[in-house]
Structure formats: structure tokens, C-alpha cells
Amino acid sequence: MGQPSTETVLSALRCGDFKKSYLTQALLFGGRAQVGLFALARQRRDVFFPERKVEARSVIEISNICRQKCHFCNMHVSAKLFRYGIDPEACAKTLSFLYSKKGRRVFLLQSGESPSPSYMESVSQCIRRFKKEANDAVIILCLGNLPDEHYRQLREAGADRYLLKFETSAPALYKRIKPGDSLSERIDRIHSLHALGFEVGSGNMTGLPGQSFRSMVEDLMFLGKLPLTMMSTSVFIPGEKSRYCRKPVGNVDVSLNFMALMRLMYPRVLIPSTSSMEKARKGTQYLGLLAGANSVTIHDGNPVKFKKNFPIYSTHRITPGEEYIKKIVKKAGLFFCCRPLAPAGTGTAPSGTGSPS
Numbered sequence: 529m530g531q532p533s534t535e536t537v538l539s540a541l542r543c544g545d546f547k548k549s550y551l552t553q554a555l556l557f558g559g560r561a562q563v564g565l566f567a568l569a570r571q572r573r574d575v576f577f578p579e580r581k582v583e584a585r586s587v588i589e590i591s592n593i594c595r596q597k598c599h600f601c602n603m604h605v606s607a608k609l610f611r612y613g614i615d616p617e618a619c620a621k622t623l624s625f626l627y628s629k630k631g632r633r634v635f636l637l638q639s640g641e642s643p644s645p646s647y648m649e650s651v652s653q654c655i656r657r658f659k660k661e662a663n664d665a666v667i668i669l670c671l672g673n674l675p676d677e678h679y680r681q682l683r684e685a686g687a688d689r690y691l692l693k694f695e696t697s698a699p700a701l702y703k704r705i706k707p708g709d710s711l712s713e714r715i716d717r718i719h720s721l722h723a724l725g726f727e728v729g730s731g732n733m734t735g736l737p738g739q740s741f742r743s744m745v746e747d748l749m750f751l752g753k754l755p756l757t758m759m760s761t762s763v764f765i766p767g768e769k770s771r772y773c774r775k776p777v778g779n780v781d782v783s784l785n786f787m788a789l790m791r792l793m794y795p796r797v798l799i800p801s802t803s804s805m806e807k808a809r810k811g812t813q814y815l816g817l818l819a820g821a822n823s824v825t826i827h828d829g830n831p832v833k834f835k836k837n838f839p840i841y842s843t844h845r846i847t848p849g850e851e852y853i854k855k856i857v858k859k860a861g862l863f864f865c866c867r868p869l870a871p872a873g874t875g876t877a878p879s880g881t882g883s884p885s
């Protein structure tokens with residue numbers, strides 16, 4: 529028996545029929561089929577987020593110190609880099625500036641993975657200081673896989689959300705790309721973060737060396753088993769100074785299709801359209817908004833002197849500023865919003881079309 533037609537797959541997805549064979553076929557959509565998939569994703573987003581707002585987050589890359597050795601990343605433990613960590617006072621000052629002068633209310637503090645107690649104390653101090661004067665601000669952390677007691681400390685200091693990607697739900701592939709870490713431990717951490725009261729975000733990477741379409745479909749299903757209010761996908765980009773430097777960049781259209789399927793399956797969550805997509809192919813961050821995303825990151829909080837020392841996915845990253853982000857949000861028929869968007873509930877297991885409840 530041949531493949532079902534594009535119309536059959538789109539109609540099944542519209543009705544909440546997320547059979548694995550349909551998902552696999554949709555990951556490969558291009559041309560008109562992809563346009564149809566994106567339109568479905570936008571319809572679903574508009575039902576659950578009728579105000580059509582896009583949450584704008586200011587990012588501050590607070591440290592590039594990392595103990596991990598991910599094969600795709602330029603910041604792995606042995607990379608020859610000037611290592612830095614910004615001091616809590618400077619970090620709190622930057623947050624205050626963005627809060628009072630730019631009106632930002634959502635902040636993403638990102639770093640490599642470093643579980644040192646002094647580093648945890650610095651981050652906690654920064655959050656405490658800032659939250660004293662800005663208790664309506666939302667702090668999102670992306671600091672890697674840390675012991676639960678550190679998560680507790682950060683939560684008590686006032687952090688609100690935490691991003692911890694699982695990258696792939698296939699344990700063997702995970703071990704290959706992140707040999708210093710284990711998938712099961714990471715999943716445990718996601719549950720710990722949730723239990724501590726964080727809103728948690730996670731997701732995968734598409735186009736990893738050795739990753740199959742079947743595995744990506746498993747990632748889509750796996751997302752529904754986690755307690756998430758934010759989900760993400762990014763395209764594989766081999767860091768120029770990483771072990772995978774000669775591997776090909778992932779297929780951006782597959783990533784965009786993955787994003788649209790995430791929106792269809794888990795309509796209540798926040799989904800970012802990232803600048804790494806833009807790096808993989810110009811114009812893709814805008815397409816992410818057309819594929820159902822509803823958050824963006826603005827690179828306006830990084831100390832200029834450290835910017836080039838955070839080459840996480842590339843030594844020539846794209847770091848969009850406010851003007852560009854506002855332009856693509858408007859072009860997508862959406863509204864730029866500095867305030868936190870409330871997720872329309874936690875991620876639901878894939879079942880039916882669902883209505884906002």
C-alpha cells in the first residue's frame with residue numbers, strides 16, 4: 529500500500545490523529561504540504577493564544593565555563609577559550625537596566641554547566657538582588673544538569689523557569705553526542721525541577737548525526753510524557769571547533785516541521801523560534817513564527833566584551849537585536865510582548881484537537 533496523500537495526513541493531524549506514520553510523513557513535508565502544515569499549527573496557536581502575542585526574552589550569557597564535552601558544541605570543557613563568569617552585581621545591574629529602560633520582564637540567564645557552589649551562590653545573589661526591585665520579572669535559567677540542591681537554591685533565590693533540553697529521547701544516541709551525561713539522569717532532573725515549582729522547558733535537536741526520522745517521531749511522543757510548559761526544537765549545527773565540525777548541518781525544513789507538529793500536539797506550551805535556526809538558513813526564525821512558535825530571544829543583555837566568548841553552536845553566531853525581532857514578529861502578524869506569556873496549561877499528551885480549558 530502506498531503512502532496516504534498529503535490531504536489525508538493534514539486532515540488526520542487537524543483531527544488530532546497523531547499516528548507515527550503520519551508524523552513521519554509530515555516531518556518530510558516541503559512546498560505546499562509544508563505551507564498547509566504551518567497553517568494548521570498557526571490555527572492551533574491562535575485558539576490557545578488568541579491575543580497573538582510573542583514573548584520576548586532578553587538573554588544574558590552569564591558564564592561560558594562548562595564541565596561537559598558535547599560533541600557538537602564549541603564550548604566543551606577542553607575548548608581553548610577565555611573562560612569568564614560575570615559577577616552578580618554586574619548581572620543584576622544589567623537586568624535592572626533592561627527592566628527599567630527597555631521595559632523587559634522576561635530574562636534568560638544562560639551558561640555552560642558548572643556545579644561549583646561559588647557559581648551557584650553568584651547566580652542566586654544576582655537573582656535575589658534583582659527580584660527585590662522587580663518582583664514582576666520572570667527569570668528563566670538555562671544552566672545545565674545540576675544537583676537538585678542547586679536547583680532548590682536557585683528556586684529559593686527567585687528563579688521562575690528552567691530550560692533543560694533532552695536533545696534526543698534515544699539513550700544510545702544521547703550517549704554518543706553527550707558522552708559526559710546520561711539521558712535518564714537528565715529526565716530525572718526535569719522531574720525534580722518541576723517538583724521544586726519551576727516551570728520547565730525541554731526539547732530536542734533535529735538532524736543529529738545518526739538520528740533517524742523514527743527517532744524524531746519518538747521525541748515528539750516523548751515530549752508529552754514530561755511536565756513541560758515550554759517546548760523547543762533546534763536544528764543541528766556542528767560547532768566549528770567541536771568534534772563534529774565536519775558533519776553536515778541538519779535540514780532546517782525538518783526542524784520547522786517538527787516545530788509545527790509540536791504546536792499541533794501540545795498547543796498550550798510556549799515554543800521559541802531561535803536564532804540558531806536563522807544561522808542554519810537565513811529567514812528561518814521568521815518561518816518558525818509561521819510554524820507556530822510564540823517566543824523569541826533578544827541578545828541585548830550580553831556584556832560586549834564577552835560576546836565572542838560564548839561560541840556555543842558557532843564562532844559566528846547570529847545574535848538578533850530588538851529591531852530585527854520586532855520586524856519578523858510584525859511580518860508574521862503577531863505582537864511583540866515584553867511581559868511573560870502564561871502557558872495555556874501544561875503540555876498535554878497527544879489526544880484529539882483539544883479546546884482551551
Ligand code: SF4
Binds near residue numbers: 595
Ligand atoms: S552544549 Fe552546553 S553542556 Fe554541552 S558542552 Fe556546550 S555549553 Fe557545555
